[in-house]
Amino acid sequence: xxxxxxxxxxxxxxxxxxxxxxxxxxxxxxxxxxxxxxxxxxxxxxxxxxxxxxxxxxxxxxxxxxxxxxxxxxxxxxxxxxxxxxxxxxxxxxxxxxxxxxxxxxxxxxxxxxxxxxxxxxxxxxxxxxxxxxxxxxxxxxxxxxxxxxxxxxxxxxxxxxxxxxxxxxxxxxxxxxxxxxxxxxxxxxxxxxxxxxxxxxxxxxxxxxxxxxxxxxxxxxxxxxxxxxxxxxxxxxxxxxxxxxxxxxxxxxxxxxxxxxxxxxxxxxxxxxxxx
Amino acid sequence: xxxxxxxxxxxxxxxxxxxxxxxxxxxxxxxxxxxxxxxxxxxxxxxxxxxxxxxxxxxxxxxxxxxxxxxxxxxxxxxxxxxxxxxxxxxxxxxxxxxxxxxxxxxxxxxxxxxxxxxxxxxxxxxxxxxxxxxxxxxxxxxxxxxxxxxxxxxxxxxxxxxxxxxxxxxxxxxxxxxxxxxxxxxxxxxxxxxxxxxxxxxxxxxxxxxxxxxxxxxxxxxxx
Numbered sequence: 001x002x003x004x005x006x007x008x009x010x011x012x013x014x015x016x017x018x019x020x021x022x023x024x025x026x027x028x029x030x031x032x033x034x035x036x037x038x039x040x041x042x043x044x045x046x047x048x049x050x051x052x053x054x055x056x057x058x059x060x061x062x063x064x065x066x067x068x069x070x071x072x073x074x075x076x077x078x079x080x081x082x083x084x085x086x087x088x089x090x091x092x093x094x095x096x097x098x099x100x101x102x103x104x105x106x107x108x109x110x111x112x113x114x115x116x117x118x119x120x121x122x123x124x125x126x127x128x129x130x131x132x133x134x135x136x137x138x139x140x141x142x143x144x145x146x147x148x149x150x151x152x153x154x155x156x157x158x159x160x161x162x163x164x165x166x167x168x169x170x171x172x173x174x175x176x177x178x179x180x181x182x183x184x185x186x187x188x189x190x191x192x193x194x195x196x197x198x199x200x201x202x203x204x205x206x207x208x209x210x211x212x213x214x215x216x217x218x219x220x221x222x223x224x225x226x227x228x229x230x231x232x233x234x235x236x237x238x239x240x241x242x243x244x245x246x247x248x249x250x251x252x253x254x255x256x257x258x259x260x261x262x263x264x265x266x267x268x269x270x271x272x273x274x275x276x277x
Numbered sequence: 278x279x280x281x282x283x284x285x286x287x288x289x290x291x292x293x294x295x296x297x298x299x300x301x302x303x304x305x306x307x308x309x310x311x312x313x314x315x316x317x318x319x320x321x322x323x324x325x326x327x328x329x330x331x332x333x334x335x336x337x338x339x340x341x342x343x344x345x346x347x348x349x350x351x352x353x354x355x356x357x358x359x360x361x362x363x364x365x366x367x368x369x370x371x372x373x374x375x376x377x378x379x380x381x382x383x384x385x386x387x388x389x390x391x392x393x394x395x396x397x398x399x400x401x402x403x404x405x406x407x408x409x410x411x412x413x414x415x416x417x418x419x420x421x422x423x424x425x426x427x428x429x430x431x432x433x434x435x436x437x438x439x440x441x442x443x444x445x446x447x448x449x450x451x452x453x454x455x456x457x458x459x460x461x462x463x464x465x466x467x468x469x470x471x472x473x474x475x476x477x478x479x480x481x482x483x484x485x486x487x488x489x490x491x492x493x494x495x496x497x498x499x500x501x502x
Contacts, residue, residue: 236353260354261358268354269354272354274283274285
């Protein structure tokens with residue numbers, strides 16, 4: 001995959017309060033300011049500030065337990081259901097704080113979709129899986145519009161050609177990679193602006209992984225994508241910007257090509273070169 | 278943070294060891310070629326002429342090691358820069374070996390003529406080129422960018438000597454046409470020594486890139502990647 005074309009370079013401040021700002025002319029999609037997250041007494045995320053640009057792929061990397069998945073889930077309030085969980089700080093999507101008073105969380109999640117590590121299609125047909133969000137949100141006025149939306153989302157998820165002749169068969173009969181793309185189609189069907197992906201390819205074989213990565217590359221034309229991955233090579237291949245997390249802190253946030261060839265922080269360097277004890 | 282000693286690290290050190298071995302061979306061959314020229318020792322010159330094989334074998338081996346490390350470990354950051362630098366240094370050292378052969382070829386022809394003059398500047402160029410090579414390799418081993426920058430500065434001295442040699446030999450050739458052939462060989466040798474300095478400069482530039490990610494080629498310090 002070609003490296004991203006000349007990207008604006010984010011401004012990065014030092015470790016604990018890394019607060020990169022994208023270049024002034026780059027459209028901002030998500031603006032997180034001083035976000036901390038607590039599981040009861042335990043602080044899992046510490047004072048994170050980050051500006052995520054529209055129509056870019058931003059990857060979160062870091063060792064297990066560093067908080068990257070927790071942080072991803074704060075971006076559409078998926079942590080709300082965890083008992084004792086508490087958030088401080090602001091997460092603005094298109095300028096509106098999603099933790100502000102009176103926010104319609106369901107509507108917000110329609111805008112900020114999510115794909116998980118383990119593909120989790122409903123035990124329904126392929127068609128019904130893709131149609132699910134459209135139906136419950138009453139986003140289609142008739143059968144033909146619904147079918148059109150399903151087809152569009154399956155095409156966006158690069159799955160249409162493989163399933164168009166068996167739309168009414170069980171989604172559970174699909175391969176792992178196809179199931180994951182179906183979940184992406186299901187997330188895309190409600191027309192989100194942002195797609196959060198939590199290890200979307202970690203349970204897939206290399207060919208299926210490659211298809212997901214290619215898909216991510218194509219989707220960024222229309223969506224802003226944030227991906228958590230354990231696989232550094234994957235982050236290097238698919239993302240425009242990379243954020244490195246360590247012990248609940250954002251250590252470095254940089255253009256991906258810079259991060260993987262010449263990271264600024266020693267800690268990032270040690271992680272990328274495997275020199276962690 | 279405790280550093281984990283890994284298989285990759287051992288491979289990287291082995292790669293560095295082979296490159297240094299190659300650098301040592303290249304430097305020795307430059308020394309032997311210039312020495313053979315000065316002492317008009319045909320058998321010493323022939324040893325340089327026909328002894329390029331060990332460097333060539335190392336050239337292939339180092340390339341293979343680099344490919345293997347890139348393919349199997351997908352290195353990043355410092356490690357990535359170190360391997361990319363090794364690939365480039367490898368090419369430069371192999372070219373130095375070839376240039377030593379070129380010097381030996383010219384020295385062999387030169388030895389069939391009466392000496393044009395007492396050789397002073399060419400041995401001096403040889404000393405400088407060898408020192409540049411040695412320092413460039415030392416800077417590689419020690420990750421020493423200060424030393425690498427010193428190598429870059431030395432290059433001007435070699436260029437100056439080459440110009441001086443050309444002018445001096447030109448006067449000999451104008452004076453006595455019988456000296457044209459041997460004098461041209463000396464001019465060629467000075468050109469080869471100057472090229473060896475250029476390769477040492479390349480190595481030093483690669484060291485600076487490897488250590489600090491700064492691209493200082495073509496005299497323009499470019500911002501880090």
